[in-house]
Amino acid sequence: MNVRVKFFAILRERTGVAAVSKEIxxxxxxxxxxxxxxxxxxxLDVPGIRLLYAVNQSYVGTDHRLNENDEVVFVxxxxxx
Amino acid sequence: MFRVTDKPINLDELIRxxxxxxxxxxxxxxxTTRNNNEGRKVIALDYDAYPEMAEKELAxxxxxxxxxxxxxxxxxxxxxxxxxIGEASVIIVVSSAHRDAAFAASRFAIEEIKKTVPIWKKEVxxxxxxxxxxxxxxxxxxx
Numbered sequence: 001m002n003v004r005v006k007f008f009a010i011l012r013e014r015t016g017v018a019a020v021s022k023e024i025x026x027x028x029x030x031x032x033x034x035x036x037x038x039x040x041x042x043x044l045d046v047p048g049i050r051l052l053y054a055v056n057q058s059y060v061g062t063d064h065r066l067n068e069n070d071e072v073v074f075v076x077x078x079x080x081x
Numbered sequence: 082m083f084r085v086t087d088k089p090i091n092l093d094e095l096i097r098x099x100x101x102x103x104x105x106x107x108x109x110x111x112x113t114t115r116n117n118n119e120g121r122k123v124i125a126l127d128y129d130a131y132p133e134m135a136e137k138e139l140a141x142x143x144x145x146x147x148x149x150x151x152x153x154x155x156x157x158x159x160x161x162x163x164x165x166i167g168e169a170s171v172i173i174v175v176s177s178a179h180r181d182a183a184f185a186a187s188r189f190a191i192e193e194i195k196k197t198v199p200i201w202k203k204e205v206x207x208x209x210x211x212x213x214x215x216x217x218x219x220x221x222x223x224x
Contacts, residue, residue: 009129009201010212057134077214080200081112
């Protein structure tokens, strides 16, 4: 199945892309997906970065299971204001 | 009104939006870009966002504020893209029957924005640029 991943801020700079479609095994977690993406984009291994995970525009836990066509965003430290 | 925008934020428009015959107070908060940070001379800030989720989170903050304090109306608009020194990066305007609620809700909103809303600022300073932010939101232990 496929999910859509969008990259923002430092992660978009590191990957050089704003969004990718990624084929994954059914039932993997959002944290599993992050580990797979780090293999695709070694520069995503940002030392010490703390990420939040968002699926379909809501924050989820690290063990959240992905579904077909989910929109996944890895949220680096936010700094609005 | 909970939005992100590439254009300068219009304070008058937000004040008109929260104006309410039941209100006895309107509190505006304007976050502006400062020319220095941690010893660096800042030239400009450049904001990025996950816009759809940022607007959802801003609306969630508004709903939470309305549960905590008796406010009449609230508007939060956050600017995206390059913001020059001294310009507004975020404006929060709250109206309420009595001033305490509007002050408290405004303070709550700016603190929450800094914790959970997917907006990121890159500081362009003399000699480089850096993404700002230390994650204070906690990963959820759900599912």
